[in-house]
Amino acid sequence: MSRSRRNWNEVNAASLARSIVLTGFLALTGLCYVYLTLQLYHLGDRKKALETEVTNLRMQNEVASAQITALTSRAALQRRLKEGYLKMIPIAEHNIVRLTIPNRNPEDAIQPVSNPRSAR
Amino acid sequence: MKWNSRTRCAIVCLGFILLFSLFSFRLIYLQMIKHDEYAGLAAEKHVIKQPIFAERGTILDANNEVLAHNVPVETVVADASRLSEVDATIDLVSSELQLQRGEVTEKLRSDRRYIVLKREVAKANADSLRQKLRAKNLRGVYFEQDATRIYPNGIMLCHVIGFTDFEHKGIQGVEGSLDEYLRGQDGYRYIEHNRAGQEIVQYRGQERAPRNGYQIHLTVDLNLQNIVENEIDAAMREYSPKKATIILMRPQTGEILAMANRPAFDLNRRSDAKPEQMKNRAICDMMEPGSTFKIVTAAAALNEHKFSLDSYIFCENGMWNYGGTPLHDHAAFGDLSVKDILVKSSNIGAAKLAVTLGDQKFYEYIRRFGFGDRTGVELPGEIPGVIRSPQSWSKISITHIPMGHEIGVTPLQMATAMCAIANGGKLMTPRIVKSITTSDGKTISTLKPIALRQVISPQTANQIGMALRGVVSDRGTAAAAAVPGFVIAGKTGTAQKVGPHGGYEKGKEVVSFCGFLPAEDPQFVGLVVLDDAQTKPEQNYGGQVAGPIFSHIAEKAARYLDLEPHEEIRKAIPVERVALTSSSRH
Numbered sequence: 001m002s003r004s005r006r007n008w009n010e011v012n013a014a015s016l017a018r019s020i021v022l023t024g025f026l027a028l029t030g031l032c033y034v035y036l037t038l039q040l041y042h043l044g045d046r047k048k049a050l051e052t053e054v055t056n057l058r059m060q061n062e063v064a065s066a067q068i069t070a071l072t073s074r075a076a077l078q079r080r081l082k083e084g085y086l087k088m089i090p091i092a093e094h095n096i097v098r099l100t101i102p103n104r105n106p107e108d109a110i111q112p113v114s115n116p117r118s119a120r
Numbered sequence: 121m122k123w124n125s126r127t128r129c130a131i132v133c134l135g136f137i138l139l140f141s142l143f144s145f146r147l148i149y150l151q152m153i154k155h156d157e158y159a160g161l162a163a164e165k166h167v168i169k170q171p172i173f174a175e176r177g178t179i180l181d182a183n184n185e186v187l188a189h190n191v192p193v194e195t196v197v198a199d200a201s202r203l204s205e206v207d208a209t210i211d212l213v214s215s216e217l218q219l220q221r222g223e224v225t226e227k228l229r230s231d232r233r234y235i236v237l238k239r240e241v242a243k244a245n246a247d248s249l250r251q252k253l254r255a256k257n258l259r260g261v262y263f264e265q266d267a268t269r270i271y272p273n274g275i276m277l278c279h280v281i282g283f284t285d286f287e288h289k290g291i292q293g294v295e296g297s298l299d300e301y302l303r304g305q306d307g308y309r310y311i312e313h314n315r316a317g318q319e320i321v322q323y324r325g326q327e328r329a330p331r332n333g334y335q336i337h338l339t340v341d342l343n344l345q346n347i348v349e350n351e352i353d354a355a356m357r358e359y360s361p362k363k364a365t366i367i368l369m370r371p372q373t374g375e376i377l378a379m380a381n382r383p384a385f386d387l388n389r390r391s392d393a394k395p396e397q398m399k400n401r402a403i404c405d406m407m408e409p410g411s412t413f414k415i416v417t418a419a420a421a422l423n424e425h426k427f428s429l430d431s432y433i434f435c436e437n438g439m440w441n442y443g444g445t446p447l448h449d450h451a452a453f454g455d456l457s458v459k460d461i462l463v464k465s466s467n468i469g470a471a472k473l474a475v476t477l478g479d480q481k482f483y484e485y486i487r488r489f490g491f492g493d494r495t496g497v498e499l500p501g502e503i504p505g506v507i508r509s510p511q512s513w514s515k516i517s518i519t520h521i522p523m524g525h526e527i528g529v530t531p532l533q534m535a536t537a538m539c540a541i542a543n544g545g546k547l548m549t550p551r552i553v554k555s556i557t558t559s560d561g562k563t564i565s566t567l568k569p570i571a572l573r574q575v576i577s578p579q580t581a582n583q584i585g586m587a588l589r590g591v592v593s594d595r596g597t598a599a600a601a602a603v604p605g606f607v608i609a610g611k612t613g614t615a616q617k618v619g620p621h622g623g624y625e626k627g628k629e630v631v632s633f634c635g636f637l638p639a640e641d642p643q644f645v646g647l648v649v650l651d652d653a654q655t656k657p658e659q660n661y662g663g664q665v666a667g668p669i670f671s672h673i674a675e676k677a678a679r680y681l682d683l684e685p686h687e688e689i690r691k692a693i694p695v696e697r698v699a700l701t702s703s704s705r706h
Contacts, residue, residue: 044321055265059192063243066191066270073272074185074342 167312167325174304175267175559176288177333179281179295181342182377182554187281188295188387190267194246196237200230203260209253213237213261216249237261239286240268269295271387276349277340279381279400280499280552283390292398294336294552297500301556301564304333334564337554339375344368344644347676348378355669356382359653365402365531366669367647368677371539371636373569374548376497377644403495403502406528407649410615410662411597412634413524413534414470415541418462419584420485421473423545423576429459429583435468443515447471463590465597465612471519479510479518486521488575489537490547491529496570497550505529524615531632535647538634541588542609542642545581547572585609589639592667601633601667603675605685609642610635610670612662617652628652633666637674643681646670 070076080086150158179188196217203209206228214224217238227235241249246263253261269284282293290299310325348366355364361382368378381401385393399405421427438452449468461469474482486492492507506528513521520526532550540547549570556565576584588609592601598612610633617628632649636642648666655665678685 040322041320048319048321059243059265062190062192066189069186069189069272070270074346075273075276078346 167310170309170311172307172309172328172330173265173267174306174330175332176269176284176304177302177335177559179302179336179338181338181340181345183341183343184337185342186272187277187338187342188269188271191270192243193240193266193268194243195239195264195266196241196246196249196261197264198228198235198237198261199233200228200235200260201233203228204258205256208256209258209261212252212256212258213249216245216252217241240266273342274386274388275384276342277345277379278384278387279398279402280338280340280376280379281387282500283387292501293400293499294338297498298336298553298556302333302336305331307331332559335557335559337557339370339377339552339554340379341377343680344677345378345380347673347680348380351669351673351676352380352382354672355648355650355653359650359655359665361650361653363401363405363649363651365405365647365649366673367402367531367535368673369535369539369550369645371542371548371642371645374536374539374550375554375569376550376552379552400499400501402531403497403499404530406503406505406530407630407632407651408527408615408618409524409529409534410613410630410632411465411467411470411523412538412611412613412632412662413527413529414462414465414522415584415588415611416486416489416491416537417470417473417482417522418458418587419489419541419545419576419580420477420482422458422583423485423580424477424481426476427458427473429587430457432457433461433469433472435461435466435472438468440468440471440519442471442475442519445516445519447516447519459587459590462584462587462611463593463596465591467523470522474518474522479513482518482521483507483510485575486527488547488573489540490572491527491533491537495530495532495536495550497532498553502532503530505533524613531647531649534632534634534649535645538611538636538647539645540575541581541584542636542645543581544578545574545576547575585636585639588635592635596663597661598633598635598663598667600664601635601670601674603637603671603678606637606674606678606683607639607686608635608637608674609639610667612667614660614662627657629660631660631662631665633662633670635670635674637678638683638686643683644674644677646673646677648673 077086081088176190178186178190181187196213198209198213210221210224210228213219213228214221219238224237227237249261250263253259267288269288271278271281271283278293280293282291282295282297284290284295288303290296290302295302307328307330309327311319312323312325313319348368352364352366355361364380364382366378366380367376369376379400379402381399383394383397385397390398422429427433432455435449435453435456437454438449440447447468449466451464453464453466453469456464456466456469458469458473460466461473477485486507492504494502494504508517508526510517513526517526536547536550539550549572551567551569553567555563555567557563586609588611589607590596591612592598592608592610598610601610601612602608613630613632613634615630615632616624616626617630619625630649630651631653632647634645634647636645648669650665650669653660653665659665
C-alpha cells in the first residue's frame with residue numbers, strides 16, 4: 001500500500017490553478033481577439049453600406065435637383081407658357097411701386113420721338 | 121573516425137543546423153533585404169488608389185439662376201474575361217441600354233478587359249440593368265459613377281456658357297476659360313480589397329477629400345438675355361441674315377448684361393452642332409463697323425480741340441475728290457456742324473475731321489478706344505481685330521477709316537467704345553464674370569470693374585452724347601431706334617460686306633446700331649449687328665434694320681430695369697412724321 005502511494009504523482013494544486021487561469025485567460029484573449037476582429041469586419045461592412053446609402057441618397061437628391069432645375073428653367077417655363085399650361089397676368093399700374101428716382105435734365109432740348117412700330 | 125552512434129548523432133545535428141541556418145538566411149534575405157520590394161508587390165496586388173471625383177462647379181447668372189449644372193449618370197463597362205454567359209448578357213445589355221445587338225456582340229466577343237458599353241446612362245436605367253443582371257446571376261458587367269453636364273436653357277447664351285467634352289474638360293465659353301476654377305480637385309483613398317475584389321474597410325489607408333469646383337456667377341442677367349434672344353430670333357425670321365449679334369453692356373462697369381449670336385446651337389445637343397454655329401461672333405468675328413466708327417473720329421477731333429460741336433465744315437455738296445479718289449455722301453450736304461456730321465452721318469465731314477487731326481493722332485485715338493487689342497473679356501478665342509499702323513495706310517486711308525472702312529473690329533470692341541462715350545470717356549474692360557464662390561456660398565473672388573484709361577475728357581464724351589441724341593430724332597438717321605418716353609443716344613452703321621477674297625460684295629451689307637439709354641444717365645449700351653440682312657436694297661441700312669431691333673430691346677429692357685420714362689413723354693413726336701428720305705438711311 002505504502003509502495004503504491006509512493007509512486008503517485010503529486011499534483012501541485014497552486015501550479016495547476018495558475019496554469020488553468022493562464023490558459024483560460026489566453027483562450028479568452030484569443031476569443032476576444034477573434035470576436036473584436038469579426039466586429040471590426042462587420043462594422044466595416046456597415047460603414048461601407050452606409051456610405052453607399054449616403055452616396056445613393058445624394059445622387060437621388062442631385063437627380064431631383066436637376067429635374068427641378070430643368071422644369072423651372074426659363075426655356076421650360078416659356079414652352080409651357082406657349083402651350084397654354086401657364087398664364088401670365090399683367091401687373092396693374094397701381095400695384096407697381098417705383099423706387100427709381102427719375103434723373104431729369106430740364107436743359108435737355110431734344111425731344112424724344114415715339115416709335116409705334118416697336119410693338120412687333 | 122569511428123562510425124558510432126555519437127558520430128551519427130553529431131552529423132544529423134550538423135545537418136539540421138545547416139538546414140535551419142539556410143532557412144534563417146533566406147528569411148533574413150526576404151524579410152529584411154528584400155522587404156520593400158516584396159511589400160510593394162503585395163500592396164500592388166491588394167492596395168489600390170481609388171479616386172474620389174470632384175464635382176464640377178455650376179454656372180449661374182447675375183440672379184443666381186442656374187445656367188449649367190451636373191446630373192449623376194453611370195458608365196456601363198464590361199470585362200470580357202469575366203463574363204459568365206455571353207449570349208444572355210448581350211441580349212440583356214442591348215435591350216436595356218437600347219444598343220444595337222451587333223455592336224454589343226462585337227464588343228463582348230473581344231478579349232478586352234475594359235469595354236465601355238455606354239456612357240451617360242441615367243441612374244434609373246442603370247439601376248434596372250443592375251437588378252436584372254443580379255437576378256440572372258450574370259457577371260462581368262460593371263457600373264462606374266459619372267456625371268454629365270446639363271444646360272437647362274438649351275440654346276440660350278450658348279456661346280457664352282460653352283460646353284465640356286466627355287472627360288469633363290471645358291471646351292468653349294466660360295466652361296473653357298474658367299475650367300481651372302470649375303473643375304475642382306479630385307480626392308483619393310488607398311483601399312485594400314479581398315480576393316473577391318471587395319473593399320476591406322478597416323484597412324483603409326491615406327485619404328484626401330475632393331475639393332468640388334467653384335461656382336461661377338456671370339454678369340449676364342437671364343431676363344435681359346431672354347429679351348435679346350427673343351429679338352434676335354425675330355430678326356432672323358424677318359431678315360434672314362447670315363449672322364447676327366446683339367450685346368447689352370453696363371457702361372459704368374463694363375459688365376456684359378446680355379450677349380447673343382446667330383447662328384447658335386443647343387448646348388444639350390452639342391454633338392449635332394456645326395462649327396459655324398459654335399462661333400461666338402461677338403468676339404471671334406471682325407467686321408468693318410461702318411458709320412458707327414464716326415463716334416471715334418468725332419470724339420478725337422473734339423478732344424483735341426480742333427473743332428467744337430457747333431463748328432461748321434463744308435461737306436463738298438456730296439462729292440469730295442481726295443487723293444485722286446472721289447468720296448461720296450448719301451446726300452448733297454453743304455455746311456454741316458460737327459454735331460450734324462454725326463446726326464446726318466456725313467462721310468465727307470468725318471473724313472475732313474480725321475484729315476485735320478492727322479494720321480498719327482487719329483491712329484492714337486483709335487488705339488486708345490481699344491481697337492486693335494483684345495478687350496480682355498473672360499471668354500476664349502477673342503481676336504484683336506485689324507488696325508493697321510499709319511505707315512501702312514494708303515493715301516486715301518485717312519478718308520476711309522473715319523467712316524469705318526479699311527479696319528476690322530469685333531462687335532464687343534464697338535460696344536466697349538460706345539460704353540466709353542456713355543461713361544464720361546472712361547474705357548472699361550468688358551467683363552462676363554461677376555464672382556467666384558464655393559458651392560456653400562463662400563466668396564473666393566469678386567471681380568471689380570477695371571477702368572483701362574480715360575480715352576477722352578468727360579466734356580467731350582458729353583458733347584458726343586448730345587450729338588448722338590440727334591441721331592435718334594426726327595432729324596437723324598435712326599428715328600426708328602427711338603423708345604417712347606426715353607431719350608436715346610446712338611449711331612447707325614452700314615458697311616458693305618468684305619468678300620472672302622478681298623474687295624466688297626455688291627448688295628451685301630453689314631448693318632448695325634449702337635446706342636445707350638437713357639441718354640442723360642446711361643443704364644445700358646446696346647449693339648445690334650446684322651450681316652447680310654435680306655431686305656429691299658433701299659431699306660438695308662442700320663437705321664432701318666438694326667435701329668428698330670434696338671428699339672424693341674431697349675423698350676423691354678427699360679421696363680425690366682424699371683427705368684423712369686422721360687418727363688417729356690407726352691410731347692413725343694410720332695415717327696410717321698419723320699420723312700424717311702434717302703438722306704436718313706445711314
